[in-house]
Amino acid sequence: MFTLLEPDHIQELYEDYYSKLEQATLARHYGNLDSYSACTKEAEQIRQQITELEQHQN
Numbered sequence: 001m002f003t004l005l006e007p008d009h010i011q012e013l014y015e016d017y018y019s020k021l022e023q024a025t026l027a028r029h030y031g032n033l034d035s036y037s038a039c040t041k042e043a044e045q046i047r048q049q050i051t052e053l054e055q056h057q058n
Helices: 002-029 033-057
Strands: none
Touching: 002 033
């Protein structure tokens, strides 16, 4: 049952990941390095979750 939900969950995580990267890019553009650092860190954590879920699918 959980395997049926995983692809949607992975897609959701990808959307969150790209959103965080976009926020980080904007923060860097406007010179807010604290926000840039926080967003980048959150994006990396989301990417690790995606990687783990994709490995469990295979």
